[in-house]
Amino acid sequence: xxxxxxxxxxxxxxxxxxxxxxxxxxxxxxxxxxxxxxxxxxxxxxxxxxxxxxxxxxxxxxxxxxxxxxxxxxxxxxxxxxxxxxxxxxxxxxxxxxxxxxxxxxxxxxxxxxxxxxxxxxxxxxxxxxxxxxxxxxxxxxxxxxxxxxxxxxxxxxxxxxxxxxxxxxxxxxxxxxxxxxxxxxxxxxxxxxxxxxxxxxxxxxxxxxxxxxxxxxxxxxxxxxxxxxxxxxxxxxxxxxxxxxxxxxxxxxxxxxxxxx
Amino acid sequence: xxxxxxxxxxxxxxxxxxxxxxxxxxxxxxxxxxxxxxxxxxxxxxxxxxxxxxxxxxxxxxxxxxxxxxxxxxxxxxxxxxxxxxxxxxxxxxxxxxxxxxxxxxxxxxxxxxxxxxxxxxxxxxxxxxxxxxxxxxxxxxxxxxxxxxxxxxxxxxxxxxxxxxxxxxxxxxxxxxxxxxxxxxxxxxxxxxxxxxxxxxxxxxxxxxxxxxxxxxxxxxxxxxxxxxxxxxxxxxxxxxxxxxxxxxxxxxxxxxxxxx
DNA sequence: GGACTTGAGTGGTTTAGACCATTGCGATTA
DNA sequence: TAATCGCAATGGTCTAAACCACTCAAGTCC
Numbered sequence: 001x002x003x004x005x006x007x008x009x010x011x012x013x014x015x016x017x018x019x020x021x022x023x024x025x026x027x028x029x030x031x032x033x034x035x036x037x038x039x040x041x042x043x044x045x046x047x048x049x050x051x052x053x054x055x056x057x058x059x060x061x062x063x064x065x066x067x068x069x070x071x072x073x074x075x076x077x078x079x080x081x082x083x084x085x086x087x088x089x090x091x092x093x094x095x096x097x098x099x100x101x102x103x104x105x106x107x108x109x110x111x112x113x114x115x116x117x118x119x120x121x122x123x124x125x126x127x128x129x130x131x132x133x134x135x136x137x138x139x140x141x142x143x144x145x146x147x148x149x150x151x152x153x154x155x156x157x158x159x160x161x162x163x164x165x166x167x168x169x170x171x172x173x174x175x176x177x178x179x180x181x182x183x184x185x186x187x188x189x190x191x192x193x194x195x196x197x198x199x200x201x202x203x204x205x206x207x208x209x210x211x212x213x214x215x216x217x218x219x220x221x222x223x224x225x226x227x228x229x230x231x232x233x234x235x236x237x238x239x240x241x242x243x244x245x246x247x248x249x250x251x252x253x254x255x256x257x258x259x260x261x262x
Numbered sequence: 263x264x265x266x267x268x269x270x271x272x273x274x275x276x277x278x279x280x281x282x283x284x285x286x287x288x289x290x291x292x293x294x295x296x297x298x299x300x301x302x303x304x305x306x307x308x309x310x311x312x313x314x315x316x317x318x319x320x321x322x323x324x325x326x327x328x329x330x331x332x333x334x335x336x337x338x339x340x341x342x343x344x345x346x347x348x349x350x351x352x353x354x355x356x357x358x359x360x361x362x363x364x365x366x367x368x369x370x371x372x373x374x375x376x377x378x379x380x381x382x383x384x385x386x387x388x389x390x391x392x393x394x395x396x397x398x399x400x401x402x403x404x405x406x407x408x409x410x411x412x413x414x415x416x417x418x419x420x421x422x423x424x425x426x427x428x429x430x431x432x433x434x435x436x437x438x439x440x441x442x443x444x445x446x447x448x449x450x451x452x453x454x455x456x457x458x459x460x461x462x463x464x465x466x467x468x469x470x471x472x473x474x475x476x477x478x479x480x481x482x483x484x485x486x487x488x489x490x491x492x493x494x495x496x497x498x499x500x501x502x503x504x505x506x507x508x509x510x511x512x513x514x515x516x517x518x519x520x521x522x523x524x
Numbered sequence: 525g526g527a528c529t530t531g532a533g534t535g536g537t538t539t540a541g542a543c544c545a546t547t548g549c550g551a552t553t554a
Numbered sequence: 555t556a557a558t559c560g561c562a563a564t565g566g567t568c569t570a571a572a573c574c575a576c577t578c579a580a581g582t583c584c
Contacts, residue, residue: 018545020567023461023471044534055569060535065472069458076535077577086455091353093508186510192454193348193503194474196331199285208536209285210327212456212474223510241455244506246355248448248485280575282537306564317539322565338565339547470566 021054026062028052033071036082042072044079068212070238083238087144091244093185093220096142096152097172105144112151112204113139114168116158126219127157128227134158136165138173141204142233148205149240152233160226177228186223192216192242201234212237283316288324290314295333298344304334306341330474332500345500349406353506355447355482358404358414359434367406374413374466375401376430378420388481389419390489396420398427400435403466404495410467411502414495422488439490448485454478454504463496474499 029048036042045063049056063080066072073081090099100107116134124131135155142150154173156164160181167176177183195215202209218231291310298304307325311318325342328334333345352361362369378396386393397417404412416435418426422443429438439445457477464471480493 019461022567046534057570058568061567063535065458068456074535075577076575077533079534079577088453091506091508093510184510188508190506190508191350191503192476192506194331194456194476194499196327196474199281212458214454214456237456241453244353244452244454246353246450246452248355248446284537308564319540320538323537325565336565337547338545339563341547341564 022058022061022065025052025054025058026065029062029066030071033066033082038082038084040082042080042082067208068238074208086239086241087149088241088243089235091190091242093188100144106146108143108146110141110143111138111169112141113137114165116165119157123155123230126227126230127155129157129159136161136168138168147239148207148236150233150235151201151204152231154229154231156229157227160228173229183222183228185228186221186225188218188220190216190218194237195234197234205234205236207236214240214242216242284320284323284327287314287316287320288327291324291328292333295328295344300344300346302344304342304344329470330500336470348501348503349411350503350505351497353452353504355450362406368408370405370408372403372405373400373431374403375399376427378427381419385417385492388489388492389417391419391421398423398430400430409501410469410498412495412497413463413466414493416491416493418491419489422490435491445484445490447490448483448487450480450482452478452480456499457496459496467498469498476502476504478504 029042033042042048043051045056045059048063049059052059063072063074067074067083070086071083073083075081087105088103089096092099096109097107115137117137118132119127119129119135121131123135124133127135129135134157136158138152138154138156140152140154141148142152158164161177161183164176164180167180174185193215195213197205197207197209197211197213199209201207201213202211214235214237216231216233216235218229218233220228220231222228291304295304304310305313307318307321310325311321314321325334325336329336329345332348335343335345337343349367350365351358354361358371359369377399379399380394381389381391381397383393385397386395389397391397396419398420400414400416400418402414402416403410404414420426423439423445426438426442429442436447455477457475459467459469459471459473459475461471463469463475464473476497476499478493478495478497480491480495482490482493484490
């Protein structure tokens, strides 16, 4: 079995028995969980603690990991329930709306925030403007089938899109850019990393603070290669995964990726 | 300010002051952390607890989050230290080795495991073979500058690559596939999601069990569209992030060439 | 009937304390 | 000198207990 690999570090039968209780408990709870259909409920923390003969603290540590993995959902005054699966989001230039619909989900998006501020030097460089120029900052809450999924913060260079703030609503940003400014997206550079939910994000997402998140940053350019927007989005890690299709670079060995990156 | 959005849920001045101590503590520790250069050490848990007037449990909760975010590194009998930054890995068909080198890192890769087993129906479908056919399973530990970064588990259809198990070592798998079987990769489908490190993975990565991980699954095909391998890799979420370049779907293939010049 | 109150049960936070496992260094020893 | 031992400090695990915040349904009141 796979665990044998760990055994290598152990000299002949001396100090192997150091398996924390919450690991074992987590395994047993995961097993118990398999018998529960999505949305079904589990016993309370205190009941589990006495049933397995451990403290409530230990139970909570095991439950916390299962929750972080998306296998459990916990509701404060209510109980602990089996988790739902993960949705997938394709990494592509198409809009969130299009992509969700293609997965048979009903996407909605609400504007939380729209404000204008001055660009700091770093942001100015990203957006191709001068430091101190006006930047439009939009915050959106993305939902799928009514469930909050992600918080998206876009920043756009106002000098390039004068009056953009007046066109923006709950509708498609890319549609506005095309209709009013003739801008089409050409390519984008995305980075994906892990993060933990801040209290504010958790409150908006119906999540818990400290929950696992996928942090996606997108730097978009138009078909002429000029910067269009810079976006940071946090997605619920327990409900989301990303999909990308990669194509062979060999067709022209001097392909895209390696050289674009300075 | 942005946080005002949260205030909507609070009725007139009644129950706003519900900020857990470990949130506030985390902020203060993060601030304290800014004054420490990467690798520098922080006070011990007990010292922090008494200094901030909270219990050690609360300190540990705050430290745990900072650790999960990669801002701290903790070493058991030794101490707590400021974290290093994150490396980036490009999502592309090129090999791990190439990619790391292009970032100025010294990549190494060791074979942990090579075994042959029978494919279950699901795996058989992924690899384009019949259920029960032989599958070669390879487990590799990837390092950058000697530091363990990821565990990669590849599965390849032996009926398509007879004798492959004899060619495999610490070298390039894709090189072997090309030289002995004339196979070149055409495209791949990748998914990225969050996960937590299992005890076994943590032991190999020098990590802690329960640490944040990026789980990357890759389904690779050759230039003829036939399945070549199915890979699951876990990357340290505190040390890694992924980068992808997206191209516009509407302006077909030649858009790539256009973009390269940019 | 409808609105309100109440209380039991749930998960969330925090404490104080005990003990374990690992590390690293100083003192001791061969 | 070089190896070993011991010990103190560190982070890791676990407990028992208290209290808070939220939910929901049963009961109450109008």
